[in-house]
Amino acid sequence: MSTQATRDESGAAGFEDSLDYVTVTVGEQLLGLPIGRVQDVFIATRITPVPLAPREIVGLLNLRGRIVTAICMRQRMGRSAAPAPEGCADCELVAVGIDQGGEAFALIVDKVGEVMRLERSTFEPVPIHLDSGWAGLAKGIHRLEDRLLVVLDVDAILRIELPVAA
């Protein structure tokens, strides 16, 4: 994953040497989503669970007349289920809205942080010994002063493995 690709992804930032991310947390980990890919951040309510759906998919929800597929980031990243019971229709979950190929998705995360502008110089490729599941979802790492920020590859997250289509 080259830095060039990352720049293209976050072209909306407009600055040559800095990259903008929406930060979210899943479990203890701080994660960054390229700001160009994030449509909105919202509270997901009334999720309709889909029977027989892949584990990662929490269900469907209505966002201003659009049907959005909600993906649980905890499940997606191989973590145990969130502290709040999942799939319940009434609980409120924080979601980041993503668009891919005209379809709307919501990534359910534990917490949404701030928008961060980071220097390109602090960017590093994914360490080679990272768990393959994680490595596939990450584009790289930013070294922050006190912690590390994993830059997520949005398209990889949405590449959910499906059972062989019936």
Next chain:
Amino acid sequence: MDELLQEFLSETGEHLDTVDRELVRFEQEPNNTDILRNIFRLVHTVKGTCGFIGLPRLEALTHAAESVMGQFRDGASVSSTAVTAILETIDQIKEIMAELTEKGQEPPGNDDALIGELRALAAKASQELSAKEEPGVPLDPVAAYLAKSTGESRPDELDLIFRAAPSPLDKPRAPGAEEAAARPVGPATLRVNVDTLEHLMTMVSELVLTRNQLLEISRQQEDAGLKAPLQRLSLITAELQDGVMKTRMQPIGNAWSKLPRIVRDLSTDLDKKIELVLEGEDTELDRQILELIKDPLTHMVRNCADHAIEEPAERLALGKPEAGTIRVSAYHEGGSVTIAIADDGRGMDVARIRRKATQLALAGEAEIEKMSEAQILRFVFHPGFSTAEDVTAISGRGVGMDVVKVNVDAIGGVVDIASIAGTGTAITIKIPLTLAIVSALIVASGEQRFAIPQAVVRELVRVKASSEHRIERINDSPVLRLRDRLLPIIALAGVMGRSAMVEDGFIVVTQVGERQFGILVDSVFHTEEIVVKPMSTKLRHIPLFSGNTILGDGAVVLIVDPNGVARLVGALPGSQEAPHSNAAGDVAPAAERTTMLVFRAGADQLKAVPLSLVTRLEEVDAGLFESGGGRTLLNYRGKLMPIVPVEGVEVRESGLQPLVIFSEGDLTMALAVDAIVDIVEEALDIEMLAMAEQGVVGSAIIRGRATEILDLAHYLPKANANWLRGRRDDTLASGPHVLLIEPSDFLREMLVPVLRASGMRVSQSADIALAAGIAAGHADLGAIVLDLDRDPEAGFALAGRLRAEAKHAGLRIIGLSTLPTPELHVAASLARFDEVVTKFDRRALIAELTESRPGLRQAA
């Protein structure tokens, strides 16, 4: 790009498509002046416009083509080379236009060779004309002048101009005349960008949702002031929705407008004679779907022409007409459109497909051995599957049928294939009419709501453990008795992975194809117009759901796909489950099974009658009986119904009298019996009586006991003298003459009285072999009812023979089968049957015979 040029390109493109199609038609009927005039007008228009915006190369080409056509118009004979040359010209024009679209100007180069060829053809034709010394069509310069000067011409005037317009070979062109003529006088239509329509559709969808939300709110409030305007809004929305939907609908003919040209070119290339029959061009389909099926259709027709249709010599040797037929038809059926592509070629070689499947290891060898023909045929939809020995330029590279299936699957359609070796192949595609808005029943299962498309819902039944309708179990499989039939029940919660074995709830009786089953849900709310939104790509692999929608209250619900539900539990002959798919193969043994109503009549004597003939069973208090004119009567549902005791039965004076009720049209009667014993389904081996005993056709062993089979024909006239005479006065004279071919004596004995009672004249035969002779002897034959259980092949062959004879053109051929599977339907439609009816469904049979409904044959 220049706006004028843009307009020109899109308009000319359409014109050229039409010319393509019309030319092929013209070659077949060279004497049809209407077609010729049409073509001439189109080419003329194109030429005129080219000259107008300065496209010299296009103009020269169209000019040359027009000269040749001018000669045709004047009566020169139409040669196939000429048509080929003109088609080539049109291809060339299209190429130039493609370049134009890209670069905005004509490509350099010249078309002298082609123009030369066209000129030579024109010269030859004009020689021919002058040799014939035909006076030609008289010119009418006055009309031409008038039309030119008014500038506004009515269509009929326009024709005059065209006839009078000088053929471009005769004189130098008169540009003024052409420009005036070039102005299209079409219906009042407007070109609208597709995106605009799509946007409109989305907005209407949202409007429908919002309306639904408002209705939901008003349902909870009692505000009269709100109700009226809301009602109006609702109506207007519905109408708007209708209107916008209509703008998206296009006749399917648009999708296959290129087919005639393709088939023509193929038949020239392959040296085959192929006739393309298109039926149901007007069938309208959503634009979006139309786009998606265009390519698969073209592909399948190519396949037919290349592989299925034999060489003319081979066909003649087989006793088939020299020209093969490819029949493409489309028709509406319920909420979907069925498209059928059938040919009368060599059919598919099942053995070869089997071998190839084994070779490619598409399934285990043993598994393939066991598969039914229908299952084997489905292998052709497998990616990379082709049995063609040699790859031709046209097809046979093993790509194609799988693409067809993928495309059709993508729009929620179903592809099926049936083939009879030596007779032909039929592929049917069933696709939804529109993907946008459907009416759906909202149900709940567990905590969740689901939508079930109304189109598949037959009825709702409330079930309760304690009530009359309760769920029973056979080895844990739930079933419901519904009007003397067992309905398999599928619990929605069960297929969704929750194991809630509820006893109370609602059964949504669903019909998919021929099969009925019930879906058990907890509760049922209301029907709602829902906007179908496609399933998320991440969830599309779940067969249970066909899409999702937003309800009036803003919640997202999933739309249940009954096909998927049924397939998941194996209720349908689908892809994997072997036992059911074998149905087609098992028809023969199953054929002899009949459901009989067994009752006691007289001294412990068991009698039986086919259940299908029975309308109802009742137990009535004998005190209600009245007698009149020596007959016993009962006031039954507002009418007097005669009661006839079965031989040996005394009609009771008091207490409950069991009655077996038969009805036909407005005639109703009841047979009084001693007791109703049972309903059994059994393979009947009936011993027919040599001499007709009163009221008995024969006897059979049912459940180990000798049982007499009742002769209804004996009892019906007892109730009403008119019954068997079939209301002779009015209907008999006009009633159709029906030939019943049924090897089972029993069934013949049963059906003949029923048919006669409906006012038909019936001839009968047990032997298919004799049938053709009988048919030949009766010129007035209106219909043939043919058993398809014993020997379907012979039945198909007979139908083929009869259809080939001109005098039987209007003959309806109806197949009878105990178990009409979709495969059988397709095979029958291939053999040009009108319809296949379940053997004991006498109502359907009579409806088929008396009404001239469009049947299967339209599909074939």
